Amino acid sequence: MELKITVDRSKCSGHARCAMKGPDVYELDDEGFCISDGKIVTDESLRTQVIHGMKACPERAISVIEA
């Protein structure tokens, strides 16, 4: 599998919720903004983290496509 993460940086306001629900997937900068835009996840065991992190984002800034 291959999941591609897109983060709309204009919407991301640094809640850090994505990284709470997907600590091994989503990375934050020092101010708490998500820097995982464009990341491709191939490890099947991380799928739930990818999805839960996306769905926890209050700004609806994250989208994920099956690449």
Next chain:
Amino acid sequence: MVGGVIQTQDRPVPDHVEPTYVVDWDYLKDPRLQIDPHGLYAKWTAEAPHEVVWTTANGGHWMILSNEAIVEALQTPELFSSKHTGIPPRPGAAKLIPEELDPPEHTKYRSQLNKRLGPKMIKYFDGRARAMANELIDRVQAAGKCDLMQALTIPLPCSLFLDMVGLPSERTEEFVQWKDELFQGSNNEIRIGAQQRINAYLEEAIALKRKDGGADDLLGYLVNEGRIDDEPITQADLMAYAFLFFIAGLDTVTATMTNCFHYIATHPGAQDKLLENRSFLIDFPEEILRRYSVVNSVRTATRDFEWRGVQIKAEDQFVAGTAFANVDGKEFPDPLTVDFERENNRHIGFGAGPHRCAGSHLARTELVAVMQEVLPRLPNLRLQPGTDLKYYAGGLIGLTELPVEWDV
């Protein structure tokens, strides 16, 4: 028109508002708010004839009543300005920085804070919060009962605040008193007196920072290294910043922490469940932040525009409440039920858009640390018999006391 007469206040419904969009709901003074504010928000949200309605209460203003629309408003400062934080606006009051600024001005002031309040800078506060929580519980543990607000949830955020601005936390008690006088003082004189004492204290703190030159804590950083338009931050702006931390970071934490303990004290089994499983302990405050949100923010239209079926006029005001957004059943099924394992909990308890709470990482750290330290020390936590709890509810929503007991 839903439930009531159209003109309950002196100001008639303006011409640009369609009659079918008019309600008379009062989110500041409805007496039911004292008993169950979130239940009332959920009821209004479910019963609203449209997702945006005009209420005749409080001089007339819009209420946004769906999660999606509230998030959109908070994310669109070009149309929904933060210039007033009250309904109706408080004329002549000094600007709260960065709360009452709009981008691009807001961005400059806000980025200064993010540098010192990001998730990685917060480690230090975790240790401090744990130590303070234990000290406070030491004082009451043997008694087997207390008002947990007076004993813990009020003083702790105050001590941590003093720590954050680099002042000795020995003065917490004095500080708590000023805070109460400021927010609840029975007359203007008391409130202004409290504000002056707080300002004098903050001024002292800023002067100390200038002298020692340190930039380790947040205030030290702003004083000695902060830059706005490549210039050091002015004294007036520093005072405005410090005053806002005071307003934004005390009662919000107190209210949320109290809500966490209130839930535990009224739900047998919750305490054990939280102590057994650390991942619950992280999700628990998030679900409490959703179900019992403590902030209803206000926005003001920057110009005339059409939005979601209504005509908006410049200077119209909106309640864009996080406490409304978070009990919208379309977004959160069964919204009034606390579910530690709720999936897709994209709550906006800390707001959304550019004004998203600057202290959210600090607040989360504080909440989890305190739960973890305190819950094992107050076994079988429950309300004292005969307790009738009451809320104050408006822009900020919280309990007024939390009398509890535990096994000793």
